[in-house]
Amino acid sequence: MKNIIVGQSGGPTAVINSSLLGVFKTAKDRGADTVYGMVHGIKGLLDGDIVDLSQRIKTELDMDLLKRTPSSFLGSCRYKLPDIKGHEETYEKIFKILKELDICAFFYIGGNDSMDTIMRLTDYGNKIKSPVRFIGVPKTIDNDLAITDHTPGFGSAAKYIAATTKEIIRDGLVYDYPVVSVIEVMGRNAGWLTAATALAKGEDCEGVDEIYLPERVFDVDKFVERMGERLKENRSIVVAVSEGVKVADGRYVCELSDHVDYVDAFGHKQLAGTARFLAGKVAEKYGVKTRAIELSSLQRCAAHIQARIDVTEAFNCGGAAVKAAFEGKTGLVITLNRISDDPYMCIAEEADVHKIANVEKKVPSEWITEDGTYVKSELVHYIMPLIQAEITPLWVNGLPRHVRLHYAPKDR
């Protein structure tokens, strides 16, 4: 048996470290010698920044803490490998490093961008007949990966969003005058996370009033008009809107603001948020109190409210990746296949990386209402199993305990 190497890439999730643990533990159980970690993904590998994970994950307590630690334990990068053609030296360098480390399998935990890395390495590996196997482990809160039923990381983010939305709805109702609250949810192109706000509605909660996904064209005037209609009921209103909603001419709603917060040194305009823009429009027109609530990075790092099913599936995807590699397979991404809806049962399978890299899966149009202001019950039914069950944080001195990140700076 030889060594393996694993990296994490793209935005973190609340369970990305469960997948890392799935790779580490399964590889060790199946007899791997050294499990290396790339620090800051493929970029760290190229820079020679690697770590022997056994030096960092030693005890069962380490493992249970790692599962509960948000953000990528190994750090992340947004680095994309260049085309093979014309950049052979980059690939030669990578495969030389892999050979020096005696690597038999390479695992990358990431989304559709990161799967591009697995695809290119597979292609180059096949070309030079390298024995190294390349397997992708799915991860993204955005749930926009093709083929797989859903992605690890989505369920925990959806659970956080749904629970927080319930609390915001309660809070909005407290006064005896109407308040319009606009919740802005992540997802530039796919509305899966925004749709999760629909889960708030139930026996004990009125739910949000409207939900806007980026899959439909957004009409600002119509939105403001609808708010006016609802305000006639003289009660608080809560609306969920994706950060990625666009108007008919293709501009993001947040780009409609006259105002640019600031221009940074690279010339990037920092735009006001979508929720703030819409809340402003409503306040301007009707003179009511409004609130813009951006869930911001809390959506992807709220590890204190992980879905247990998500933690388990994330771990299993890591484990299944090792199993596939150790069976001699390469060029694959692990996918989740929902075998049964009720009762919910889901198994890990494999798909060709070429069918997943760089492909985005959006919310199907038939799961959104005709007028585009809410989602249908099929979509709620699809998400509901993915937020189930809890994993208790390891509370130490009143706060959830984490592991220190490998690459974290020294104490400040």
Place this chain on the structure above:
Amino acid sequence: MKNIIVGQSGGPTAVINSSLLGVFKTAKDRGADTVYGMVHGIKGLLDGDIVDLSQRIKTELDMDLLKRTPSSFLGSCRYKLPDIKGHEETYEKIFKILKELDICAFFYIGGNDSMDTIMRLTDYGNKIKSPVRFIGVPKTIDNDLAITDHTPGFGSAAKYIAATTKEIIRDGLVYDYPVVSVIEVMGRNAGWLTAATALAKGEDCEGVDEIYLPERVFDVDKFVERMGERLKENRSIVVAVSEGVKVADGRYVCELSDHVDYVDAFGHKQLAGTARFLAGKVAEKYGVKTRAIELSSLQRCAAHIQARIDVTEAFNCGGAAVKAAFEGKTGLVITLNRISDDPYMCIAEEADVHKIANVEKKVPSEWITEDGTYVKSELVHYIMPLIQAEITPLWVNGLPRHVRLHYAPKDR
């Protein structure tokens, strides 16, 4: 035995309903006939909008759900009673209603503004020799009440803020380039909540880099300069800043922005946030990625992460208020007296409402570092016992279960 009445006022907290339960259950246990609730506080009483709480809190399950439900079960108001002089008719009306309902004691759960109501009613009651007793139950996430060691609601908000700050710090470290994250925390005049971000620092977490409270004058240029110094270390930086920080001429930092988001129909300018303004300044100057994170209303409604000590103390304050009233006392506010710091022990006592109404307690200057960029260990030591222990949400179908609010609108 006669009837009592209870109301909730001001901004909600994660444990304001535990105090309501403390009043309800203790009054029932001590033989009260009917426990009335004012819907939307004193304003609801004046409008005749009251409810018999026994009709809504019937079982032990109802009680356990109520404790875990954020926002005020009875609704809230920001209504302040007018001066007695010249507005006798308002007081005559209130005391007439109380007499009709056969009320022997009146309880109001609120902050220093709400205690003004208890003070005025006490004064008028004494003037007309009314037998009704008036007792205040302390509540505010801001922790700015005089005399009491701390206020119910503060501990749970501090726990949420500290836990979330830990997660944000983890998240900020994930990339291989520096990010400056500015967390904006509630508290217009008192920095208690912002100080709670200091609790993030520990064995497993580097902590925030700087903390700015409204108790000190804020210097924007100096802040930007300090960020520049820190950026030389080429790592991610996390800063916590109170929404209420002001510059030397008395303007809020958020008022320095050239830009007004919008002006509402009442002519109120909606200003950009403090964190956004500061993040913009840093991005402009150094061209680094920045993030402005407003914890917004999540700070006061995140009931899924209550501190058990806070839930217990909130309940006890409600109970102690009933005990005091049933012993014939009036014109009091229940306070918490920290008997011992280590081990932490705290008991409910009573204080004259005239010493608490409209008084604001700020963070003592000696608990802030000389240069005003962090807090001292004494402050951490003070807050730490208040975030201790957990209360498990009642998870139903993957989400924390609440009770429906009394006054909530019908299903949407």
